[in-house]
Structures are given as structure tokens and as C-alpha cells.
Amino acid sequence: MNNQLSENWNISKSWLRFLVIILLVIGIFFRFVNIDKKLYWGDEVFSSLRISGYMQSEMKKQLGNGHVFGTEDLQKYQYPNPDKNATDTIKGIILEDSQILPLYILITRFWVELFGNSVAVTRSFSAFISLLTFPFLYLLCKELFESSLIGWIAIALVAVSPVDVVYAQEARAYSLWIVTILASSVALLRAMRLQTKVSWFIYAATLLIGFYTHIFFTLVAFSQGIYVIAIERFRLSKISISYLISSLVAFITFVPWIWIIITNPQPESVGWAGVKQTLFASATRWAGIFSRTFLDLGISPSDPGKLKIALIPFILIILVLMLYSIYVLCRRTSKRVWLFVLTLIGSVGLPLLIADFVFRDRYATSRYTLPSVLGIQLAVAYLLTTKLTSIYTKAWQKKFWSLVTFILIMSGVISCTINSQAQIWWNKYPERYQEFPKIANILSQADKPLLISNTENILPPVQILGHLVDPKVRFQIVEKNQLPEIANGFSDIFLLLYDPSDFLKAGVEKVYNSKLQQINRFFWKVTKST
Structure with missing residues (x-):
């Protein structure tokens, strides 16, 4: 792979870095611009209640007695205050929101205590932590593809990816979740390469952080286990043993919270997923989820059908590009590379696909499929890099793929521009x-x-x-x-x-x-x- 890319790498290094830096600046701008102007919707209000340390039952009792009060009384249950501490925050999560892992809530509570009570501050932690996506993404591409060029292209795509920007501005754990997925992926590949105790300890630490960030990180960790077992050909090798020990240590530390989830179930928190839908509705939903990786005009289920129909050709082109990128990845890279990307795509995506198309439930949402989107972004970054720089690519093909790259980036920039001016977007259930x-x-x-x-x-x-x-x-x-x-x-x-x-x-x-x-x-x- 390095031989194919090296000849053009020296030529393209300067302009590519310049382009990526510009896109990084644009991406950072979109992650923070008008961050307090978006509707602070239901999920974020629940996050803020947990941050405050109050429980929902306490709030209802204190506000629901018929007396007249103002907005300042409501804010008491949305921001940290002297009456409640971090222990109260954990207690509220355990008793009323056990499926919400505590790490993001606790860090955000300290963040708001440090910088002040406001919607902008609460959301800014997600935006800030999302910036760690870029260095970890670059390191992952270096470990996986052994190519810094693919890392630069991947950063350019993710910087202006509409779905990444959307969740970077939301007071939920999704940005932190993506960072933990990238960090654990880098740590795993590095540990498999170095095979040292320190590297495996670092991997175990990233697993622990991930487990306490998002409940679906367990699926990502499971897919990493499948990857290690497959690469080691089901042998009890040194790498397999080290992986099992690291995973077991991290999982044991997560067992107490698993017990909390079992003993304090909150089925009403995912009641929306029980809505049955047709196969066509499921297929349409999935097409929309993946197309938002590169193009997002804010279309929601409540928008007119004509607008959705007009976008069908663009969505189909994006889906074909994604499938082709996965095909090229599997054909041209070693098993060590393509299997990692496929297991990442399937880690959460496959269980949700089964839930949607077999059981007809509606668990699939853009926020849950972020690991799958990340895997697709890696595949597309590899495709574009090889097409643009390979010595086997003809001149007209390079021009074509240069145009494709330009269109993908511009569609992301346009999507983020429209989103930055909107008060409510599809992720806030208009x-x-x-x-x-x-x-x-x-x-x-x-x-x-x-x-x-x-x-x-x-x-x-x-x-x-x-x-x-x-x-x-x-x-x-x-x-x-x-x-x-x-x-x-x-x-x-x-x-x-x-x-x-x-x-x-x-x-x-x-x-x-x-x-x-x-x-x-x-x-x-x-x-x-x-």
C-alpha cells in the first residue's frame, strides 16, 4: 500500500495539509457556531436534570404544588447547584436513568461548574471533546493503513461530516462515545503490534472508559474481540491471551453497573423503539441514516414527501459510493485491515439491522449507528486516497475522483452551513x-x-x-x-x-x-x- 501511495505523497503533501487545515478550521467553526441557538430538546433536558443532581420525582414534588414560579426555579433543575453534589447525580442516574452511563454526565457537571450555567456551556463540552476525534482518527489510520495520507483524507471528511457536527452540538454522550471508540481501536491495534504489558494496560483503560460512556460500547468491544479471534485464527496465542486478560479486567469493573441496569430497568426510556414499521419504512430510514454522513438538508419524517423524493437520486449515489468503497477495501487490503473496518461497521449496525428488519422494531437512529458511520468513513477515505494517488490510476480517473472528493466535501460544508442557521434540526424530532x-x-x-x-x-x-x-x-x-x-x-x-x-x-x-x-x-x- 505504501509503495502505491509514496510516489504521489511528496507531491501532494503540502497542498493536502493546507486543504485539511482549512477544512479543520471550518469543521471546528461549525461545531461551535450558534451552539446556544438550537432548541434544547427533550434528551438534553434529561441530561441537564441528571447534571443538576435532582431526581425527576423531587422536581415534580417541589414544582407541582400549584404555586406560581419563574424560569429561575426551572433552571434549578437544569444546572449544578450547592444543594446537590456528584453523589446525588450518580444516585439520580441509578434510580431513574440506569441505561445512561455516568461518565459523560459527571464530566459535564464539573465542566458546567467550572465555566458557568448556560446552554452554550453545557453543549460546549460535547463540541470540545469532539475535537479529539481528529488526532485519534489520524492515529487509527496510521496504525490500520500504515498511511498518514489516508489519515489526512479521513480527517477532512469527518471535519465537515454533517452527522458528526450535529452530535458535536448536543448535550449527550455521543461525541465522547466516538472518541472512546477511536481511542480503544488505536490502543488495540497498537497493543497487537507492540505486545507489551503497558500497551495492553492502555487498551484495558480505554475499554473501561468506553463501558462507562455508552451502553452500546459493549457491542463495539465485542466486535473487537471477534476481530482479534479471527486474526489469530482461533488460536490461544500470546495476543489472544493478552486480549482476553485486558478485556476481562475492563469488563469486571463494568459488572457493578450491569447489575444496576438489571435491578433498575427503565423500559419506558426506549418506549419509542417499540413502534412497529414496514420493511419499506425501515429501508428508507436506514438510507437516510447513512446518507447523512455526507449530505444532510435537515429532512425529517414531518417534511413533505416531494422533498424526500427529490433527494432519492443523491441518496442512492451516496449509498453506491459507500458500498463501492467497502468493496475496494476488501479487494485491495489485507485481512488485518478490511476485517477491522467491517467489524466496526457491523458492531452496532448489524444488531440494529436485525431488530429493524426481523423484529420490525425501530431502534435504528443516527445516534446509535455512529460506529457504523465511522467505519464507512474509513472505507471512503481509503477509496478516495487510493484513487487520487495510486500510480495505477489513469489521468481521467484521477480527475473524476477529484471531482467526487470535492462534491463530498462541499455537500458536507453546505449541509453544515444550513444546519448552523436552523433552530431545530431532524435530530431534535421536529x-x-x-x-x-x-x-x-x-x-x-x-x-x-x-x-x-x-x-x-x-x-x-x-x-x-x-x-x-x-x-x-x-x-x-x-x-x-x-x-x-x-x-x-x-x-x-x-x-x-x-x-x-x-x-x-x-x-x-x-x-x-x-x-x-x-x-x-x-x-x-x-x-x-x-
Whole structure:
């Protein structure tokens, strides 16, 4: 491989580095620009609750007693405060969110304590940690392909990859998860090459960090085990024994949290995955997931069908490119290389494919398939590098693949540009939350507004609005089957029921001797009866 690339490497080194540096700067810019302008949606609100150290039950009890309060009271349950410490944060995760691993939440809590309470600060940790993707990606390409050139191309692709930028701006563990996958991959390949105790210890440490970062890291670790066993041809070699010891040590340290998940299951947290779908819907969903690696115009299920149809040719071209890159990788590289990439792609992708197409569940989302996307990005980087620099590539072919590379990069830049100006994107489920900015605008424009709701709607609906509305907005939350007392001194009174409650709707009309004017599907204005 080095022989094929070396002749052109010296010629292309200077301009390639210059191009990658420019794309890196652009990618870093997109990861931080308008980071506080995006809708702080449901999953992020849950992350912030965990960061605060409060439990959902405590929040409902303290806010749901019918008294009137402001946004500052809501923020108490979104940021660290003196009343709760890191131990309370871990306790909340164990009792209410056991499937959420604690490492990201704890680090982000310390990050916010250090830099201050704001949406921008909370999200900035994900953006900052995502920058570690680039050095680890370069090191992985050096270990796997023995080529720094492929590493530069891979960095260029990932820097402006729409899906990587999207999750770099989200207050969830996905950026940290990708970094741990890359770090463990580098550590594994290095340990297999050096075969020293220190290198295997480092690999065990990366596994431990990964286990406590994301629940699906266990699938990545399992795929790495398959890779080692296959490379060693099922022999109990020195490498196999060292791998087993390192993996066992890391796994034993994760056993306590496995026990926590078993004894404190949270099935409602993935209730959305139980929605059955047709094979066509599953295929369409997967096509969209993978195409967002290079092209993302913010299309969501709620968008018009004509817009989706118009994108079909572009999506098909991207999918063909991905399949061709995997084909070329398998044909032209050694088993040590192509098997690693394939196991990475299949680590999470294969179980989710089975869940989608066999059991008809809907577990596949872009955030869960990030390891598969990473493997595809490695394959595409290898394809582009070989086509652009191989001495066996004809002149017209190099021009063609130069154009392909340019189009891929520009589609990423354009996608990230559009995303940077949007308040809500597909990853924030616009079909559920697109009305919230409009609701917040209506509330903030009122003179002295009051928003009434019940405890079933505090998390996430009311908390989402708490990040959007003007501080003058006041809230009144009651228990599920209770009615609010009349609150005087407000110019406008509104009712929010994301989770329906005919009892509260009828009760508000009775208490205020009024009618409800419906503004959208879960938002009403209280108007005087005529």
C-alpha cells in the first residue's frame, strides 16, 4: 500500500495539509457556531436534570404544588447547584436513568461548574471533546493503513461530516462515545503490534472508559474481540491471551453497573423503539441514516414527501459510493485491515439491522449507528486516497475522483452551513418539538403571561420552554388530578398539555369561568366567556 501511495505523497503533501487545515478550521467553526441557538430538546433536558443532581420525582414534588414560579426555579433543575453534589447525580442516574452511563454526565457537571450555567456551556463540552476525534482518527489510520495520507483524507471528511457536527452540538454522550471508540481501536491495534504489558494496560483503560460512556460500547468491544479471534485464527496465542486478560479486567469493573441496569430497568426510556414499521419504512430510514454522513438538508419524517423524493437520486449515489468503497477495501487490503473496518461497521449496525428488519422494531437512529458511520468513513477515505494517488490510476480517473472528493466535501460544508442557521434540526424530532419555539414566542410577547400545566408535562415540555421564554413568564404546575387555584395579576393565561388531560382542560375553564382557545395541538389560551 505504501509503495502505491509514496510516489504521489511528496507531491501532494503540502497542498493536502493546507486543504485539511482549512477544512479543520471550518469543521471546528461549525461545531461551535450558534451552539446556544438550537432548541434544547427533550434528551438534553434529561441530561441537564441528571447534571443538576435532582431526581425527576423531587422536581415534580417541589414544582407541582400549584404555586406560581419563574424560569429561575426551572433552571434549578437544569444546572449544578450547592444543594446537590456528584453523589446525588450518580444516585439520580441509578434510580431513574440506569441505561445512561455516568461518565459523560459527571464530566459535564464539573465542566458546567467550572465555566458557568448556560446552554452554550453545557453543549460546549460535547463540541470540545469532539475535537479529539481528529488526532485519534489520524492515529487509527496510521496504525490500520500504515498511511498518514489516508489519515489526512479521513480527517477532512469527518471535519465537515454533517452527522458528526450535529452530535458535536448536543448535550449527550455521543461525541465522547466516538472518541472512546477511536481511542480503544488505536490502543488495540497498537497493543497487537507492540505486545507489551503497558500497551495492553492502555487498551484495558480505554475499554473501561468506553463501558462507562455508552451502553452500546459493549457491542463495539465485542466486535473487537471477534476481530482479534479471527486474526489469530482461533488460536490461544500470546495476543489472544493478552486480549482476553485486558478485556476481562475492563469488563469486571463494568459488572457493578450491569447489575444496576438489571435491578433498575427503565423500559419506558426506549418506549419509542417499540413502534412497529414496514420493511419499506425501515429501508428508507436506514438510507437516510447513512446518507447523512455526507449530505444532510435537515429532512425529517414531518417534511413533505416531494422533498424526500427529490433527494432519492443523491441518496442512492451516496449509498453506491459507500458500498463501492467497502468493496475496494476488501479487494485491495489485507485481512488485518478490511476485517477491522467491517467489524466496526457491523458492531452496532448489524444488531440494529436485525431488530429493524426481523423484529420490525425501530431502534435504528443516527445516534446509535455512529460506529457504523465511522467505519464507512474509513472505507471512503481509503477509496478516495487510493484513487487520487495510486500510480495505477489513469489521468481521467484521477480527475473524476477529484471531482467526487470535492462534491463530498462541499455537500458536507453546505449541509453544515444550513444546519448552523436552523433552530431545530431532524435530530431534535421536529415532529414533536417544532411548535415549542412558536409557543415560547407567544408567551414572551404577552405582557404578564402565566402558563398552566400539570406534573406529567414538566419533563420535558415545560423545561424546554424554560430555556426559550422571557424571564417574565410565570408557571403554575399542579398534580395530575388537581385543579389550579386562581392566580391574579396576569394579563394572559395559557394552558400547555403535551400529554393530554381533559380533566385539567375542563377544570381550567370552570375555575376561570372561561373558554379555551386552541392555538396548536397542545397549547391553549384561556379567554373570557361571552
